[in-house]
Amino acid sequence: MTIRHLTIFVAVADLGSMSAAAASLYLSQPTVSQAIRELEKHYNGLLFERLGKKLYLTERGQLLLPQARNLIRQFQQLEELMLNQGQSSTLKLGSTITVGTCLTPFLIPRLQKNCPEIRVHSYVSNTKDIEQKLLRSELDVGIVEGEILSPDLTVLPIIDDCLVLAVGKDHPFYGKKRIQVQDLVGEPFAMREQGSGTRQLFEEYAAKHHIFVQTVWEANSPRALLNAVLYDRVLAVMSLRLMPHEIRHGKIRVFYNQNGEWNRKFKLVYHKNKFLSPAIHELERLLHTYENIELSPDMGILE
CATH class of the missing domain: 3.40.190.290 (D-Maltodextrin-Binding Protein; domain 2)
Structure with a gap:
């Protein structure tokens, strides 16, 4: 069992089909099918069952999915830590639409001025989408105003x-x-x-x-x-x-x-297992400097 096996498994679980997972990972469908068979052999049981044209996780698969996500996330953080030492790195920042309209356009220049080695990639969508991308490690950190439901995410209310x-x-x-x-x-x-x-x-x-x-x-x-x-x-x-x-x-x-x-509050959100880089700490510090709203x-x- 390898990180590659787990990455394929998570893609199939998220997309609900072997072909969609293969396309998203730029692999052939037989390669994806083989990886799933090897995982199922390794864990002595089926991870998916087919209902109609879509694949659904079995109870065993549901048990594996959060652990697989966590291992993939830790591997990505290790890669980032070791490969980006002394080099420019990217902070993937997610903002909800309200926050992305009235806050992050002014916040990002301040962050990049204080952390010149960091390039910020900004993604703006609604709370539900930002939450899912944080859980899938597609974003490093988010700033949201809506409710976060996942217990796997740390939520820090900061700005009124x-x-x-x-x-x-x-x-x-x-x-x-x-x-x-x-x-x-x-x-x-x-x-x-x-x-x-x-x-x-x-x-x-x-x-x-x-x-x-x-x-x-x-x-x-x-x-x-x-x-x-x-x-x-x-x-x-x-x-x-x-x-x-x-x-x-x-x-x-x-x-x-x-x-x-x-x-309500604008909240800083990241995965509870996320390695908190100096850029994330600086982002939190900058958020605390913004004035609260006055009626x-x-x-x-x-x-």
Whole structure:
């Protein structure tokens, strides 16, 4: 049993087929099939069973998968440690869309200035995707605002953030100072995509207060959601950090949740077995220097 066997096994488990795993690893399908047979012989039992056209892990396979991921990750860290000594290395940084819009573009230059030997590769997606890539060692570290579910990841809440209700000038709410939660019932909303931490927090709030809203826009772009608010008379819930210009110039009025139910944290996330390089320690230090968010007395209130 080798790292190569485990790498092939994990690819088959993730992709659900020998052919897809072979394509992703640039191997022939017979090579992948042979590696799986050798593993199954080594461990005295089937690792996959076929249902229809897809392969599913057996109980034995489910037992092996997290251990295989861990061994592959440790091997990659060993390679990185030994091969990159004295050379330039890359930090693979994942950010959720909110964080990648309002924070990491300013954070990365500071990090590279303080760690000139590091090249940062930035990947921006939603919380669910960032979590999966951290678990598969496709990212070294992430900065997210959504909830991380895996117990294999270390989560460090660092920077305060809060969601607000964004209202355009043509919407009836714009001229109000206070609105009630029940005022949101039936209103058309521009929403983030499934897997977004922002959407998850708002949907949990809506379910708790038994309110139904209409999702008429759905996008993974904060700019698209802002434009929908500005020009299409819809509402959106998003980070206060995403629209300082629009708020300052009166194009958008925002309402904050009086009970703090929309408050949250930007979190630094990495695998619990991750070797914490000096660049990751510096990233954490820089995150602690960012100012926490302040609510303006001119903002509206959602009761």
